[in-house]
Amino acid sequence: MSRHAGYFTGVLAGTVYLAGSLSLTAMAQGMPPNFAPDASIGWYAYNRIFIPPASGAGPVQQDPAHPYVSNDEFRVTGRQPTAQLADLDNPILKPWARDVVRKRNALVLSGKPANPPHASCWPVGVPGFLLRPMTQAMYFVQGPKEVVMILASKVEVRHIFLTDKHSPNVKTSWYGESIGRYEGDTLVVDTIGLDDRTWVDGFGTPHTKQLHVIERFRLIEDGNVLEANVHVEDPGAFTMPWDAIQRFRQYEAAVRQVPIERLAQLASAPEGPMAEMICAENPNSFFSNTSAQPIPQAVVPDF
Amino acid sequence: MRNPLARSSSAVASLAVAALAVSAPADAAPDIFGTFWATRYDAKIQIVGGGDLPLTAEGKAAYGTNIAGLKDGSITDAARKFCVPDGLPRVLASPYPFEIIDAPHGQITFVYELNHQVRPIAMDKPLPSDKELIPYPYFNGHSVGRFEGDTLVIETAGFNEKTFIDATGAPHTDEMHTLERIRRISPTEIEDVVTIHDPQYYTRDWQARFVYQQRDDVWLQDYVCGEPHRDISSVAGVRRP
Numbered sequence: 001m002s003r004h005a006g007y008f009t010g011v012l013a014g015t016v017y018l019a020g021s022l023s024l025t026a027m028a029q030g031m032p033p034n035f036a037p038d039a040s041i042g043w044y045a046y047n048r049i050f051i052p053p054a055s056g057a058g059p060v061q062q063d064p065a066h067p068y069v070s071n072d073e074f075r076v077t078g079r080q081p082t083a084q085l086a087d088l089d090n091p092i093l094k095p096w097a098r099d100v101v102r103k104r105n106a107l108v109l110s111g112k113p114a115n116p117p118h119a120s121c122w123p124v125g126v127p128g129f130l131l132r133p134m135t136q137a138m139y140f141v142q143g144p145k146e147v148v149m150i151l152a153s154k155v156e157v158r159h160i161f162l163t164d165k166h167s168p169n170v171k172t173s174w175y176g177e178s179i180g181r182y183e184g185d186t187l188v189v190d191t192i193g194l195d196d197r198t199w200v201d202g203f204g205t206p207h208t209k210q211l212h213v214i215e216r217f218r219l220i221e222d223g224n225v226l227e228a229n230v231h232v233e234d235p236g237a238f239t240m241p242w243d244a245i246q247r248f249r250q251y252e253a254a255v256r257q258v259p260i261e262r263l264a265q266l267a268s269a270p271e272g273p274m275a276e277m278i279c280a281e282n283p284n285s286f287f288s289n290t291s292a293q294p295i296p297q298a299v300v301p302d303f
Numbered sequence: 304m305r306n307p308l309a310r311s312s313s314a315v316a317s318l319a320v321a322a323l324a325v326s327a328p329a330d331a332a333p334d335i336f337g338t339f340w341a342t343r344y345d346a347k348i349q350i351v352g353g354g355d356l357p358l359t360a361e362g363k364a365a366y367g368t369n370i371a372g373l374k375d376g377s378i379t380d381a382a383r384k385f386c387v388p389d390g391l392p393r394v395l396a397s398p399y400p401f402e403i404i405d406a407p408h409g410q411i412t413f414v415y416e417l418n419h420q421v422r423p424i425a426m427d428k429p430l431p432s433d434k435e436l437i438p439y440p441y442f443n444g445h446s447v448g449r450f451e452g453d454t455l456v457i458e459t460a461g462f463n464e465k466t467f468i469d470a471t472g473a474p475h476t477d478e479m480h481t482l483e484r485i486r487r488i489s490p491t492e493i494e495d496v497v498t499i500h501d502p503q504y505y506t507r508d509w510q511a512r513f514v515y516q517q518r519d520d521v522w523l524q525d526y527v528c529g530e531p532h533r534d535i536s537s538v539a540g541v542r543r544p
Contacts, residue, residue, distance in 0.1 A: 036407035039423065123527060141412045143404040148414055150421055157419045159523050173525045274423055276441040280385040296528035300544045301383035303398060303535065
């Protein structure tokens, strides 16, 4: 039973059903998509690797010689997890970017840790945000002037301001500046001002401060699947613009993927509103005796 | 500002609500949504009516331990050192802006710039018992809310004991309950009056009041521990080391 079952579910079931029906009706009537018709609806990614587009330049993929088995797949199948290892032949990579990815590949192949900064509680950035909600959900809070996206696993927050113009002088930051608008059934998010400390994906693909990401979010498959179509431009790191797809399912769909005998290994949270999970609660490295970065901390208090 | 998406679902939600015999029409929401920013900061919490914290003997001892530990470094102020959540009521004193959003349906969401804290307030649900909450202690507790006229009332319990009441180290136990009453007090301001109930450490319930300016012109920014953040010098009482 859900740990919130006593108060967050139960009476809500009927509301969920009806509100869900409404969101589909609203979609049909041209209202903005509602990615959170109820507080208990969070989204789980199907995979930690971007899906390539049907044609054209696409994201870095796993090296076919080294099949990827995620921790999440392990929980479902029991197969030995493996690390992400990039296919270096992807033509989108500029030589310096390819070298960065090659060095991480070498670390992985030598058995050394090659964890992203995110593993040490640093922000994951954009578009990497979309690859993270595997063991804990991603939530949407759609206000009248802003959409907030939250990764429950580390309470990471993205702010998408519903306006048509970026600030005149955007300061670079971990999540940059995201502005958004609704186009029919789609939320279109335009992000610039991303600093260059984050990885574009789990392969360690780097980017520069010229990174420009356009995400288009919409519900498909009768509202059961959230799809993000991602367009990436960064003339500093990539030889050409490229596109990627990411898809998410709701909690119940995620649970159905797991055989009952492996439920104990499922790291997903029970259904219900976002739980409080604080990355820095362990002030020591999660990866003691490795080369992982220290977690963010203040030498002197902010105030 | 009310949320069009919340309103859009209110019609069908009200059908569900009526069917389930739950009260509180959605349109009764008070005018307390938007972006807000305090204009003053007090490291030591100010009690409504003035005076000192009404500490029990056990509370005094805990406060003394915290003050001494923070001074000699044996106790870490993790909210400032590692940017874990401030907990209640300390987060209410934040000198950084925050948002109150009327979404998703059935929830009001507080999003704080400071330490990117998020408080989901489950609306019109009963507060779980202490026994139910003990296995899941949260920094900011578990909150439920309801509208009473022009006021959003939030009850919170299920705290861990890793936070302080304020920046001086005033203590609380994991049995603390808080009750917040948030309402608009002028066209540009809201207030949050919080009542602290923690009989192990305090001889009586006591209150603190926080006033915030509506600042819908402000966009919340990233907040990463140890990195430069926005200018908060306009907030009276803030002292940066």
